[in-house]
Amino acid sequence: MKILLISFITTFLIMQTSFVRAEDNAINILEKSYQDQGAKSGNAQSGEKLWNKTFSGKAPFTERSCKSCHTENLKNNGEHIRTGKALKPLAPSINSVSLSKAKKIKKWFKRNCKWTTGKECSAQDKADILAFIKQQ
Amino acid sequence: MKYPTIISSIIVTACIVTVPVVFSDDDRREYRQRSLGVSPVSSPMYKEECSSCHMAYSPGLLPARSWKKIMTGLENHFGDNAELDAETFKNISEFLETNSADNSEYRRSRKIMRSLSDNDTPARISETPYIRNKHDEIPDRLIKGNKKVNTLANCNACHTKAEQGLFSEHGINIPGYGRWDD
Numbered sequence: 001m002k003i004l005l006i007s008f009i010t011t012f013l014i015m016q017t018s019f020v021r022a023e024d025n026a027i028n029i030l031e032k033s034y035q036d037q038g039a040k041s042g043n044a045q046s047g048e049k050l051w052n053k054t055f056s057g058k059a060p061f062t063e064r065s066c067k068s069c070h071t072e073n074l075k076n077n078g079e080h081i082r083t084g085k086a087l088k089p090l091a092p093s094i095n096s097v098s099l100s101k102a103k104k105i106k107k108w109f110k111r112n113c114k115w116t117t118g119k120e121c122s123a124q125d126k127a128d129i130l131a132f133i134k135q136q
Numbered sequence: 137m138k139y140p141t142i143i144s145s146i147i148v149t150a151c152i153v154t155v156p157v158v159f160s161d162d163d164r165r166e167y168r169q170r171s172l173g174v175s176p177v178s179s180p181m182y183k184e185e186c187s188s189c190h191m192a193y194s195p196g197l198l199p200a201r202s203w204k205k206i207m208t209g210l211e212n213h214f215g216d217n218a219e220l221d222a223e224t225f226k227n228i229s230e231f232l233e234t235n236s237a238d239n240s241e242y243r244r245s246r247k248i249m250r251s252l253s254d255n256d257t258p259a260r261i262s263e264t265p266y267i268r269n270k271h272d273e274i275p276d277r278l279i280k281g282n283k284k285v286n287t288l289a290n291c292n293a294c295h296t297k298a299e300q301g302l303f304s305e306h307g308i309n310i311p312g313y314g315r316w317d318d
Contacts, residue, residue: 003145061215111217115216
């Protein structure tokens with residue numbers, strides 16, 4: 001009986017440790033790197049403006065913005081404009097995975113800035129958008 | 137606590153933890169799969185990187201030469217930017233090429249390869265003759281004219297087991313239409 005009890009407790013502990021989340025400092029790392037590149041600290045209002053700004057692109061998507069896929073309300077599910085695939089909400093208050101990995105944030109800023117605006121975003125743009133998303 | 141108690145506890149714990157590994161039915165599943173479909177996606181990195189925007193297509197749906205061509209044009213990936221860092225690029229390329237249709241024993245991979253000539257390098261799965269012929273009887277209104285499908289590239293809109301590499305008829309459910317029998 002004693003053996004079983006100890007075993008179950010140990011099993012439980014082993015399972016638990018594998019679910020413990022790594023410390024969440026992706027946002028801090030990126031904010032610092034933007035400032036090292038000369039940006040001021042992020043401004044959520046400027047970020048929101050940029051989020052809603054429309055850029056022109058090649059057909060069939062001649063009007064492009066962050067909203068094209070992520071919608072106006074970051075708490076909603078998005079939908080990939082070309083493939084229709086459902087995208088999880090970007091708002092960290094709804095989706096705890098959002099903004100949790102620096103590598104992922106960098107990747108999507110690079111790809112999505114290029115697709116949406118036609119060029120990479122500046123460090124300031126990224127700091128502002130990050131400040132905006134983080135509040136959601 | 138006595139030593140025997142500690143040792144017994146460790147052994148029992150080890151048994152509990154390993155049960156799901158020892159008694160899996162992977163072997164049976166793989167046999168069924170080989171005779172029916174294409175290899176299911178086994179790379180977590182590929183799944184993570186390539187299924188954000190679309191289904192993680194099985195590498196067994198195209199020959200290695202096609203995957204190579206697709207991977208060299210990621211900056212303009214069918215109109216989207218899908219750039220990868222060097223390490224991820226290498227890892228995913230290797231996965232795609234070692235599990236490609238021409239390196240696979242799975243039934244549908246072999247059929248796809250037989251439908252291609254040696255100098256064909258299709259850039260889309262839907263351009264391979266086998267896949268094209270398989271879908272040529274389906275009217276446009278069920279694919280292009282169907283908002284929940286849109287394109288033949290959206291395999292899992294109708295093939296409910298596509299993510300597992302299975303494409304047999306009884307797994308088909310066309311949105312707004314239902315089953316499809318040949």
